[in-house]
Amino acid sequence: MELCVPKLLSMNINQVIDNNPIGKAHTPTSALYRDSALYESVKENIFCRYPFWIGHEVCFDGKNNLFPINVYPGMLDEPLLLSKKESDFHMLSNVCTHRGAIIEKKNCSKNRIICPYHGRRWDLEGNFQFMPGFKEVENFPSDCDHLKKIALYRYNSFLWGTLSDDNFKNLVPDSLFQKYMYFFPFDRLQKAENFETEYAINCNWALYCENYLEGFHIPFVHPDLNQALSNEVYPVICDKEWILQIGMAEGNTNCFDLPKGHLDYGSRVGAYYFYLFPSTMLNFYPWGLSVNQILPQGIDSVMVKYQTYVLPGAKLANSAGAGLDKVELEDQEVVMRVQKGIGSRNYTRGRYSPKHEKGVYHFHQLISRALL
Numbered sequence: 024m025e026l027c028v029p030k031l032l033s034m035n036i037n038q039v040i041d042n043n044p045i046g047k048a049h050t051p052t053s054a055l056y057r058d059s060a061l062y063e064s065v066k067e068n069i070f071c072r073y074p075f076w077i078g079h080e081v082c083f084d085g086k087n088n089l090f091p092i093n094v095y096p097g098m099l100d101e102p103l104l105l106s107k108k109e110s111d112f113h114m115l116s117n118v119c120t121h122r123g124a125i126i127e128k129k130n131c132s133k134n135r136i137i138c139p140y141h142g143r144r145w146d147l148e149g150n151f152q153f154m155p156g157f158k159e160v161e162n163f164p165s166d167c168d169h170l171k172k173i174a175l176y177r178y179n180s181f182l183w184g185t186l187s188d189d190n191f192k193n194l195v196p197d198s199l200f201q202k203y204m205y206f207f208p209f210d211r212l213q214k215a216e217n218f219e220t221e222y223a224i225n226c227n228w229a230l231y232c233e234n235y236l237e238g239f240h241i242p243f244v245h246p247d248l249n250q251a252l253s254n255e256v257y258p259v260i261c262d263k264e265w266i267l268q269i270g271m272a273e274g275n276t277n278c279f280d281l282p283k284g285h286l287d288y289g290s291r292v293g294a295y296y297f298y299l300f301p302s303t304m305l306n307f308y309p310w311g312l313s314v315n316q317i318l319p320q321g322i323d324s325v326m327v328k329y330q331t332y333v334l335p336g337a338k339l340a341n342s343a344g345a346g347l348d349k350v351e352l353e354d355q356e357v358v359m360r361v362q363k364g365i366g367s368r369n370y371t372r373g374r375y376s377p378k379h380e381k382g383v384y385h386f387h388q389l390i391s392r393a394l395l
């Protein structure tokens with residue numbers, strides 16, 4: 024399914040994002056965060072094309088088998104329907120192929136999909152079954168009467184989708200994520216008591232991501248987190264659409280029990296922070312997983328949706344992920360400062376620290392590549 028429109032940039036992206044090696048490059052001009060044509064291009068060429076997080080399978084347990092999903096609420100608002108048939112999942116358009124009604128509004132349990140407007144029916148895989156009053160219609164049904172199928176990726180218990188053609192077949196196999204996290208018991212994750220939280224932040228989505236992608240600010244902005252993590256070693260590894268930051272546990276901070284043969288075997292890893300371009304942040308701790316979904320709401324506003332999953336019996340105390348709320352509020356304050364700063368007539372662009380800002384640089388290169 025192709026939702027994308029031609030690239031809309033009024034300027035060359037190379038004028039905004041510098042493609043020189045990190046030691047020579049300048050950080051982006053403020054156009055990246057303030058130009059509305061560029062924001063439209065980001066929407067169509069990045070958010071419409073790259074994977075978005077749907078959730079852990081545990082969110083789709085229980086008696087229901089149909090789950091309406093609104094993709095990027097506040098930005099794309101694309102209505103999809105996740106359908107579960109036995110243990111298989113199918114991602115479908117939630118828009119009726121007759122006259123465009125939204126089909127399901129709430130999670131429900133049904134053995135077929137029925138449009139509430141004029142009764143068109145499909146099976147749980149979106150195949151057309153029946154439509155009243157259509158006996159005399161020629162060449163009916165045809166392919167366009169089935170519900171549109173949307174690319175869905177399933178990795179152990181995680182689900183991602185994309186709205187464009189299936190460009191991301193290798194989203195997980197052979198990726199950085201698979202290399203580091205293969206040992207993690209994904210299927211044992213449970214929803215935490217306070218499972219979901221949302222924060223609305225007055226800044227451009229990219230500023231929020233940039234801040235996430237460097238640990239450079241931790242000693243300055245997060246004094247408590249700084250006690251839990253070592254700031255001597257803070258590896259950052261970039262590969263394709265993935266950026267991994269590794270938080271080494273300090274003192275008595277809990278660490279992963281890594282299997283022999285793991286790339287970090289013998290190291291005290293307190294947290295694996297994975298970013299999947301453009302909108303999924305997966306933060307793994309010995310106690311479980313915290314997911315941040317980046318949902319742009321406009322050029323200068325972003326919603327960050329947190330989901331917390333825990334492993335049975337795990338403890339948050341003495342962990343790099345304890346006090347997540349405090350860390351989040353500290354981050355929000357600093358990114359809003361940057362949003363104000365980049366609007367100043369006296370700011371144009373800066374430089375990168377090759378030691379500390381590799382992830383930020385890679386993020387900018389991914390944007391640049393997607394918009395070229």
Ligand code: FES
Nearest residue numbers: 119121122138141
């Ligand atoms: S719009 Fe769905 S059956 Fe008419």
Ligand SMILES: [Fe+2]
Nearest residue numbers: 234244245354
């Ligand atoms: Fe931070």
